[in-house]
Amino acid sequence: xxxxxxxxxxxxxxxxxxxxxxxxxxxxxxxxxxxxxxxxxxxxxxxxxxxxxxxx
Amino acid sequence: xxxxxxxxxxxxxxxxxxxxxxxxxxxxxxxxxxxxxxxxxxxxxxxxxxxxxxxxxxxxxxxxxxxxxxxxxxxxxxxxxxxxxxxxxxxxxxxxxxxxxxxxxxxxxxxxxxxxxxxxxxxxxxxxxxxxxxxxxxxxxxxxxxxxxxxxxxxxxxxxxxxxxxxxxxxxxxxxxxxxxxxxxxxxxxxxxxxxxxxxxxxxxxxxxxxxxxxxxxxxxxxxxxxxxxxxxxxxxxxxxxxxxxxxxxxxxxxxxxxxxxxxxxxxxxxxxxxxxxxxxxxxxxxxxxxxxxxxxxxxxxxxxxxxxxxxxxxxxxxxxxxxxxxxxxxxxxxxxxxxxxxxxxxxxxxxxxxxxxxxxxxxxxxxxxxxxxxxxxxxxxxxxxxxxxxxxxxxxxxxxxxxxxxxxxxxxxxxxxxxxxxxxxxxxxxxxxxxxxxxxxxxxxxxxxxxxxxxxxxxxxxxxxxxxxxxxxxxxxxxxxxxxxxxxxxxxxxxxxxxxxxxxxxxxxxxxxxxxxxxxxxxxxxxxxxxxxxxxxxxxxxxxxxxxxxxxxxxxxxxxxxxxxxxxxxxxxxxxxxxxxxxxxxxxxxxxxxxxxxxxxxxxxxxxxxxxxxxxxxxxxxxxxxxxxxxxxxxxxxxxxxxxxxxxxxxxxxxxxxxxxxxxxxxxxxxxxxxxxxxxxxxxxxxxxxxxxxxxxxxxxxxxxxxxxxxxxxxxxxxxxx
Numbered sequence: 001x002x003x004x005x006x007x008x009x010x011x012x013x014x015x016x017x018x019x020x021x022x023x024x025x026x027x028x029x030x031x032x033x034x035x036x037x038x039x040x041x042x043x044x045x046x047x048x049x050x051x052x053x054x055x056x
Numbered sequence: 057x058x059x060x061x062x063x064x065x066x067x068x069x070x071x072x073x074x075x076x077x078x079x080x081x082x083x084x085x086x087x088x089x090x091x092x093x094x095x096x097x098x099x100x101x102x103x104x105x106x107x108x109x110x111x112x113x114x115x116x117x118x119x120x121x122x123x124x125x126x127x128x129x130x131x132x133x134x135x136x137x138x139x140x141x142x143x144x145x146x147x148x149x150x151x152x153x154x155x156x157x158x159x160x161x162x163x164x165x166x167x168x169x170x171x172x173x174x175x176x177x178x179x180x181x182x183x184x185x186x187x188x189x190x191x192x193x194x195x196x197x198x199x200x201x202x203x204x205x206x207x208x209x210x211x212x213x214x215x216x217x218x219x220x221x222x223x224x225x226x227x228x229x230x231x232x233x234x235x236x237x238x239x240x241x242x243x244x245x246x247x248x249x250x251x252x253x254x255x256x257x258x259x260x261x262x263x264x265x266x267x268x269x270x271x272x273x274x275x276x277x278x279x280x281x282x283x284x285x286x287x288x289x290x291x292x293x294x295x296x297x298x299x300x301x302x303x304x305x306x307x308x309x310x311x312x313x314x315x316x317x318x319x320x321x322x323x324x325x326x327x328x329x330x331x332x333x334x335x336x337x338x339x340x341x342x343x344x345x346x347x348x349x350x351x352x353x354x355x356x357x358x359x360x361x362x363x364x365x366x367x368x369x370x371x372x373x374x375x376x377x378x379x380x381x382x383x384x385x386x387x388x389x390x391x392x393x394x395x396x397x398x399x400x401x402x403x404x405x406x407x408x409x410x411x412x413x414x415x416x417x418x419x420x421x422x423x424x425x426x427x428x429x430x431x432x433x434x435x436x437x438x439x440x441x442x443x444x445x446x447x448x449x450x451x452x453x454x455x456x457x458x459x460x461x462x463x464x465x466x467x468x469x470x471x472x473x474x475x476x477x478x479x480x481x482x483x484x485x486x487x488x489x490x491x492x493x494x495x496x497x498x499x500x501x502x503x504x505x506x507x508x509x510x511x512x513x514x515x516x517x518x519x520x521x522x523x524x525x526x527x528x529x530x531x532x533x534x535x536x537x538x539x540x541x542x543x544x545x546x547x548x549x550x551x552x553x554x555x556x557x558x559x560x561x562x563x564x565x566x567x568x569x570x571x572x573x574x575x576x577x578x579x580x581x582x583x584x585x586x587x588x589x590x591x592x593x594x595x596x597x598x599x600x601x602x603x604x605x606x607x608x609x610x611x612x613x614x615x616x617x618x619x620x621x622x623x624x625x626x627x628x629x630x631x632x633x634x635x636x637x638x639x640x641x642x643x644x645x646x647x648x649x650x651x652x653x654x655x656x657x658x659x660x661x662x663x664x665x666x667x668x669x670x671x672x673x674x675x676x677x678x679x680x681x682x683x684x685x686x687x688x689x690x691x692x693x694x695x696x697x698x699x700x701x702x703x704x705x706x707x708x709x710x711x712x713x714x715x716x717x718x719x720x721x722x723x724x725x726x727x728x729x730x731x732x733x734x735x736x737x738x739x740x741x742x743x744x745x746x747x748x749x750x751x752x753x754x755x756x757x758x759x760x761x762x763x764x765x766x767x768x769x770x771x772x773x774x775x776x777x778x779x
Contacts, residue, residue, distance in 0.1 A: 003269035
């Protein structure tokens with residue numbers, strides 16, 4: 001049954017990795033603002049004349 | 057207060073205008089992946105349709121060995137998972153990542169290597185699986201050279217993605233990006249651990265794990281492949297494309313963050329629910345069940361978040377085919393993630409496991425969630441890349457309705473088939489005998505359902521063809537904007553090194569994500585190479601004294617069983633239910649499988665379980681049955697295997713195979729592989745040929761059929777003396 005411990009070990013390693021990522025995200029202020037990012041993605045540059053000249 | 061905010065933002069805008077940078081999004085790579093998605097999607101689904109029809113008309117393989125159900129079923133699953141959804145994911149990631157991070161991809165070269173490498177891997181799957189080059193592990197069938205190629209290309213993808221994240225102009229990582237990161241990291245880990253195999257020859261390898269261990273690793277992988285290849289990346293796409301298509305923010309951004317973190321922490325523990333009532337310790341089974349049930353919470357949180365994004369915009373759904381696709385996709389996600397935990401309950405699983413119920417379940421997810429998410433995305437992207445409205449909205453709507461009907465006509469017959477067959481398997485007469493002792497009765501009963509299912513699949517594929525026509529016309533009338541101009545201010549430096557700072561602070565605090573990922577990969581590769589052999593060889597000490605290694609001929613026969621993909625339709629796992637022990641014999645014990653590299657438990661009983669087939673029939677029965685199953689079982693949907701009677705057994709790598717087994721700790725005598733193995737193989741083959749001759753069958757002992765009969769007759773017989 002040693003494979004179970006191998007898998008639990010690896011799963012834990014992955015989980016700890018994500019935990020560190022989560023702590024980093026919250027500590028570095030990623031989640032300080034939990035509204036604006038959802039709106040920000042909706043804004044996009046309008047295609048300009050410049051853009052048209054870039055077509056192949 | 058509001059004035060002060062306004063002043064601030066005005067100042068910001070002013071500042072930004074001064075430092076605004078101009079750059080270009082790479083649309084060409086998005087277009088390449090989008091086209092690949094459409095082409096491979098169609099091919100993968102057509103292979104699926106063909107396989108479905110073979111279950112109704114077994115002669116459809118037209119007597120060739122290369123397109124039997126056992127060989128093209130893995131081709132279908134690999135094509136739709138890695139070619140269709142894989143390319144679809146890359147399409148969405150390469151489009152959204154650039155826009156979310158306000159930067160071009162880090163390297164055009166890496167993007168192209170990612171693209172062409174991935175297509176080459178898919179092509180190599182098409183060129184190997186029909187020829188019987190398979191490791192037999194579900195969704196990981198590709199042989200070791202391709203596994204290495206997958207690792208390399210996956211690393212290229214990750215490198216490109218993380219380097220793009222590092223040069224971003226937007227500090228906040230939108231939730232979709234977190235889903236992409238989790239996908240990359242976890243798929244890398246899963247792929248490495250599950251494909252830990254020892255090459256025997258150029259296209260043949262054995263799994264390092266045996267029996268129960270192999271089963272555990274495989275379903276840890278198998279479940280998480282669904283979680284991290286078919287779910288998390290597509291959720292990332294959902295969180296980007298649904299708000300974009302509806303032009304409104306996601307219902308709750310906070311909920312999306314909770315959804316992400318809860319989902320990835322729970323998903324990785326649910327794998328054992330694929331092995332309930334199998335030869336696996338009870339506590340491991342329970343662990344899988346508990347986590348599976350808990351998964352309802354984040355899954356439904358995500359589903360509701362996606363659907364509620366359309367609150368107050370349902371009038372748009374009536375008009376816009378893109379949103380229609382998304383609504384059905386998210387609904388199917390909700391249904392599949394409710395059904396999944398229910399199927400993980402032991403009492404439900406007892407009925408559903410090994411039946412077509414599971415096939416229906418995964419297709420609600422595959423056709424509904426993955427397929428419709430990707431179709432919606434394609435209808436959103438292609439007109440934008442080509443700067444022109446979609447060719448025909450009417451055709452898009454037609455695709456939507458045909459596709460939806462296709463899902464319904466696919467899933468319902470299979471649910472019906474699953475319930476019917478399971479109830480028939482478990483039905484006893486008043487005298488306590490099996491009501492349907494002949495397995496074949498339970499198969500012929502559901503054949504009409506198989507036909508209906510193929511009809512549903514055909515409808516769905518018709519929809520895909522309409523989409524390809526529609527998008528092709530759209531491409532024809534538009535012009536590709538290969539490099540799209542965009543503007544954004546560079547990221548202000550949030551980090552100020554201070555005096556006397558140590559290098560490690562810079563390392564750990566400045567590049568945390570980067571460091572995390574690369575160190576994880578490094579630790580894993582190194583750790584695995586060291587741990588797995590020592591870990592697992594010890595466990596091959598037999599716990600049941602009478603269980604012996606396979607003879608050389610049986611080993612070769614077992615490899616034929618793998619080559620032909622028998623495990624796609626036949627299980628080797630008798631669960632401890634009376635309905636199963638009555639039908640098949642003594643239930644399976646963990647100790648019986650210690651020499652099984654890889655395990656061959658199977659996950660579906662299109663045909664009966666084979667664990668106790670050994671000794672049940674004479675050699676001549678197997679001979680006739682493999683030559684033409686209908687002579688022994690009239691009405692059987694198994695195809696004939698005439699090539700086994702024509703081809704000579706290839707024993708060229710026998711020495712290597714025995715040596716590989718010895719490396720795993722299988723107790724063959726030292727130097728056994730050198731000459732003795734081949735001598736024993738020939739001796740046993742001659743014995744079987746002599747047996748057959750007694751039944752009036754002339755067979756050359758060198759033919760493949762002899763080896764296969766040897767394996768079939770050995771199966772599950774080791775513990776008979778124990779009783």
